[in-house]
Amino acid sequence: MAKNLMIQGTMSGAGKSILTAGILRVLRQDGYTVAPFKSQNMALNSFVTADGKEMGRAQAVQAAAAGMEPSADMNPILLKPMGDSTSQIIVNGKPIGNMRAADYFKMKKDLIPDIRAAYDRLADRSDIVVIEGAGSPVEINLRANDIVNMGLAQILDAPVLLAGNIDPGGVFAQLLGTITLMSEDEKKRVKGLIINKFRGDVSLLMPGLDMFKAYCDIPFAGVVPFVPLELDEEDSVSERLMKRVKTADTEKTIKISVVRLPYISNYTDFAVLENIPSVNLVYARSCEDMAGSDLIILPGTKNTLKDLKWLKDSGIFSQILLEKEKGTLIAGICGGFQMLGKNIDDKDCLEGGGMQEGLGLLPVSTVFSPEKTLQQVTGKIGNLSGAYSSLSGCRVSGYEIHMGVTDGKDDIYPVIECENVLGTYMHGILDSGELCRKLISIIYDKKGISAEVPEVEDASIRQNRELDKLADVLRQNLDWDLIYRAIGL
Numbered sequence: 001m002a003k004n005l006m007i008q009g010t011m012s013g014a015g016k017s018i019l020t021a022g023i024l025r026v027l028r029q030d031g032y033t034v035a036p037f038k039s040q041n042m043a044l045n046s047f048v049t050a051d052g053k054e055m056g057r058a059q060a061v062q063a064a065a066a067g068m069e070p071s072a073d074m075n076p077i078l079l080k081p082m083g084d085s086t087s088q089i090i091v092n093g094k095p096i097g098n099m100r101a102a103d104y105f106k107m108k109k110d111l112i113p114d115i116r117a118a119y120d121r122l123a124d125r126s127d128i129v130v131i132e133g134a135g136s137p138v139e140i141n142l143r144a145n146d147i148v149n150m151g152l153a154q155i156l157d158a159p160v161l162l163a164g165n166i167d168p169g170g171v172f173a174q175l176l177g178t179i180t181l182m183s184e185d186e187k188k189r190v191k192g193l194i195i196n197k198f199r200g201d202v203s204l205l206m207p208g209l210d211m212f213k214a215y216c217d218i219p220f221a222g223v224v225p226f227v228p229l230e231l232d233e234e235d236s237v238s239e240r241l242m243k244r245v246k247t248a249d250t251e252k253t254i255k256i257s258v259v260r261l262p263y264i265s266n267y268t269d270f271a272v273l274e275n276i277p278s279v280n281l282v283y284a285r286s287c288e289d290m291a292g293s294d295l296i297i298l299p300g301t302k303n304t305l306k307d308l309k310w311l312k313d314s315g316i317f318s319q320i321l322l323e324k325e326k327g328t329l330i331a332g333i334c335g336g337f338q339m340l341g342k343n344i345d346d347k348d349c350l351e352g353g354g355m356q357e358g359l360g361l362l363p364v365s366t367v368f369s370p371e372k373t374l375q376q377v378t379g380k381i382g383n384l385s386g387a388y389s390s391l392s393g394c395r396v397s398g399y400e401i402h403m404g405v406t407d408g409k410d411d412i413y414p415v416i417e418c419e420n421v422l423g424t425y426m427h428g429i430l431d432s433g434e435l436c437r438k439l440i441s442i443i444y445d446k447k448g449i450s451a452e453v454p455e456v457e458d459a460s461i462r463q464n465r466e467l468d469k470l471a472d473v474l475r476q477n478l479d480w481d482l483i484y485r486a487i488g489l
Contacts, residue, residue: 002035002123006158006189008133008149013195014165015059018447018470019224019233021065021130023483025130025471028067035126038150039115040077040134041109042087043230044265044302048399052374053093057268062132062233064460065467073448076118077111077147079104082193082303083263085087093120095372100411109145112155119156121216128487131158137180137220150186159486161221172208176215182260191486192221192479199226222478230466232268232274245387257284257293259336263303266427269333269381270286270297272436272459278451279440283339294443295329296320297335300427303353304404306374308339317359317488324361329387329443330421334402336367337423341406351401361421366404373400377426379414381435388421390442398428403404431459 007023009016019038029035045057053072063070081089085101091114099107122129136147144412146152153160164174175193180188193216198205200222209220258270260283273281284290294385298320301307313316324330332340341364345355350368358366378397383389396414402425415424430436433456441453 001120002125002126002129003157003487003489004129004131004158005483006131006133006153006156007240008137008153008158008160010136010162010164010171012135012347013437014163015063015136015224016132016163018229019163019194019196019474020130021058021062021231021425021467022470022474023335023478024130025477026060026066026480027130028065029471032067032127033125034128034130035068035122036074036132037119038075038134038148039119039152040079042073042079042081043133044080044263045268046078046080046266046401048374048376048401049093050376051093052220054090054095054372054374054401055093057232057266058132059313060131061386061463061467063285064463065471066130066154070429071122073118073391076114080265082301083306088302093374096114099241105142105145108147112147114295115147115152116155128489131156131319136178137186138178147218150189153189154185158189159191159488160189161192161194161483161486162190162218163196165197167197167199167226172212176212177484178214179218187218189460190218192229192482193218193480194221195223196227198223202365209275215472219482220479221482224474224477227470227473229470230271230462231470232463253280253296254440254447254449255280255282255292256295257282258297259283259286259290259298259311259316260297261301261307261335263301264299265302265305266300266334267429269299269430272430272433272456272462274442275462276436276456277454284316284396284471285314290316290319290323291322293328294447295331295439296323298330298332300333300341300401301335303351304338304344305334305346305354305356307335308344308356320359321361324419324421327420327446329446330361331459332362332421332423333429334400334425334427337362337404337425338402338404340421340423341365344404345370351463362408362423363418364416366406368403369405370425373402373425375400377414380414382418386414386422388422388439388442391415391422391435392436392439394432396426396429396432396435398426399465400405400425401427410465411418428459433458433461 041056047060055075059075060070078090089427165173
């Protein structure tokens, strides 16, 4: 059976997911077979495994760090918020229904056998399992039924590293307050403290580490500097979603607007666009934010009907129709693709029931069904005749996550187009460097930009490079003797 190590944080945003990924990569570089594990994740950024199961996107990134194929065992419980304190509950990669928070809280301990079984399967084929906690381990109103922090550490007999985020200030209070609220048995599990996201001269912080010993005898495992990384995040509070309007760097800079839907999901689809020098990527919440766009994208959503109503109420629905007539490129992914069609029918009341008219820009209609489509997809774009014609023949791969059945798409999938409008169910389609470069070229030609289209690397290449960069930073700034002792090696 594998040894293990758990990464907990003083709060959400402490950097647990990234630290876990980096530690996995270092251990893998040191020759160990490693696997990530997060018993319960709440996120709208999800991933589909090769065997058609859904898991948190962060654990898929951690699997890449570990050099393992992503598996739903790495994230046996995934909660996908739908609004009104309701989430879709996914267990072992498959949805079991929608629940209000209070109802889930009452039953979640019933899922401990599923958690344990998933962990054991990973442990049977690994030397070390690195476990990620969630939020804070000392939310005193939630501890009785905890299955993701100290409750899980006890179940799995895991040593713990506790991380605090210094960026907003108060990191010593974060760490000390968290430790103080732990029971004596819980404190004994904490083998080291990490200060994360430090900016500036670390020598100015060192006296504080020494002074902290008067309050707490748990040693520091390191101070990790803030390092900009191009890695997928999992929370909708991501800083990238706060980006609204950016001033163009030159007159030839192009603008791509992703509509910032209230229930946006899988916004990691657009990370590759952020790294193209000539692109101003904006997460637009209003018609004003979208002004001057060369391409408008409707992203995925966890509540298509509510977001479609929001589009109408905000005026963005009408603005998209105007932009289409002006010749602006329009695209939709997953729920955004459904909205571009003629109508959406929720006859089984999966999202509250009823039918809504879509934008009518693609000749398709969608009917929601209880059976969720979860599959990886690889294909070649067929012969397109509209504004996107130069994408014809591009090989693409990605994954589908949706409840709807859409007519009119099957013969020409993986994309469907009509003039300057394109739709697809495929998350990750933009991860192809070839497709992205051709997409930018379409916009250049349309605007009469003569500059050479920049090279765009595949997302997988970027991810691997960034994980190695992260591992280098952690190797230099963490006490690996302490960490290996904590693991028991």
